[in-house]
Amino acid sequence: MRILVVGAGATGGYFGGRLLQAGRDVTFLVRPRRAAELATAGIVIRSPHGDVTLKDPPTIQAEKLAQKFDVVLLSCKAFDLEDAIESFAPAVGPNTSIIPLLNGMRHLDILDRKFGTERVLGGLCQIAATLNEEREVVQLQPMQSISYGERDGKLSDRVQAIDEVFKSGIIGARASENIVQDMWDKWVFLASLAAATCLMRTSVGNILAAPGGKDFMLGILDESVATATASGYPPAGRFFENSKGMLIAEGSPMTASMFRDIKANQRVEADHVIGDMIARADAAKVPVPKLRIAYTHLKAYEKQREAGGDRELNYRCGFNSHHFRGKSPSSQLSHRAPCSSCSPEGTGSASENFGLRRERDIFRTIARMGDSMKM
Numbered sequence: 001m002r003i004l005v006v007g008a009g010a011t012g013g014y015f016g017g018r019l020l021q022a023g024r025d026v027t028f029l030v031r032p033r034r035a036a037e038l039a040t041a042g043i044v045i046r047s048p049h050g051d052v053t054l055k056d057p058p059t060i061q062a063e064k065l066a067q068k069f070d071v072v073l074l075s076c077k078a079f080d081l082e083d084a085i086e087s088f089a090p091a092v093g094p095n096t097s098i099i100p101l102l103n104g105m106r107h108l109d110i111l112d113r114k115f116g117t118e119r120v121l122g123g124l125c126q127i128a129a130t131l132n133e134e135r136e137v138v139q140l141q142p143m144q145s146i147s148y149g150e151r152d153g154k155l156s157d158r159v160q161a162i163d164e165v166f167k168s169g170i171i172g173a174r175a176s177e178n179i180v181q182d183m184w185d186k187w188v189f190l191a192s193l194a195a196a197t198c199l200m201r202t203s204v205g206n207i208l209a210a211p212g213g214k215d216f217m218l219g220i221l222d223e224s225v226a227t228a229t230a231s232g233y234p235p236a237g238r239f240f241e242n243s244k245g246m247l248i249a250e251g252s253p254m255t256a257s258m259f260r261d262i263k264a265n266q267r268v269e270a271d272h273v274i275g276d277m278i279a280r281a282d283a284a285k286v287p288v289p290k291l292r293i294a295y296t297h298l299k300a301y302e303k304q305r306e307a308g309g310d311r312e313l314n315y316r317c318g319f320n321s322h323h324f325r326g327k328s329p330s331s332q333l334s335h336r337a338p339c340s341s342c343s344p345e346g347t348g349s350a351s352e353n354f355g356l357r358r359e360r361d362i363f364r365t366i367a368r369m370g371d372s373m374k375m
Helices: 010-021 033-042 078-090 106-115 157-167 179-200 204-209 213-231 236-248 257-263 270-284 291-306 311-315 329-333 348-374
Strands: 002-005 027-028 043-046 052-054 069-074 094-102 122-131 136-151 173-175
Touching: 002 010, 002 078, 002 311, 010 027, 010 043, 010 052, 010 122, 010 348, 027 078, 052 122, 069 078, 078 094, 078 106, 078 270, 094 106, 094 157, 094 204, 106 270, 136 157, 136 179, 157 173, 179 204, 179 213, 179 236, 179 257, 179 270, 179 291, 204 213, 213 270, 213 291, 270 291
Parallel strands: 002 027, 002 069, 043 136, 069 094, 136 173
Antiparallel strands: 043 052, 122 136
């Protein structure tokens, strides 16, 4: 089975690297800069499940892509989807299976229109990973999973074949007979987390500690759940209960990656994660006032970012902005004297402080990498 992994960033580099480590036929579709990095250092994975360095991984660039592949593993950001499609389209043949790992659901419509529904499986993953300054893939927590399946729920021959290959190298790989429901369940959780933490510009624990915070959090979750239910995919079961528990866990340092992107002045998936949820709510006549406010907030951020506005506003949460007036984002992030009024240290439990320090370190890493994380 020939597998094309679109990109070799944190997600593609990790899952593709594990398959390559298992001896599978994997090729990474990358841009010139990433190709040069991989030719020099290989794919380096730092993980609680074991470190590995994969020298000379097979790579190809878009202009040289001509052969067809059996599987295309797609893990780009939603705003890069059109460019990604253009780059890997020559690899898609009559029998190719595309496994998208994007958040939300709108990408399925886009891929269906381009390649046909018969070539597009459902898919999702859960992993906390990033690229460090050395461009190594660093898995931050042991938790990981990747799921894939036919969107009609059948356990087809091709899904079983993919499952056999993926399980040979990836811990947590799973063929799902309910993949669309799985994707909706994840979307409900992610949209709720992103809307809340981006709108309030802080962690779950801080939101819950504020007056009305729990009601606010549960209100956003209720809107997402109502939208999913009206669309025919009501969240239920252990995953939903666990997700709800994480959203109301007092003292939790958890934030959405979209919030960290805002702090790093990066592009965000506002339309794909929040905007599309609102569009589906409108179609079902479900009122979602809290999601609308969060979406307006995100679109205002996008306008500010496009205009090159006052970046200082993006760093006010977590660091005292008066230290950084007139300095670049990278110098702001490398500053080692956070303001006492907003420092993550000094309040909360030891485990909470560790989590917040870890999140800040991730934020610094992401900000330094900039646009190089896109693929």
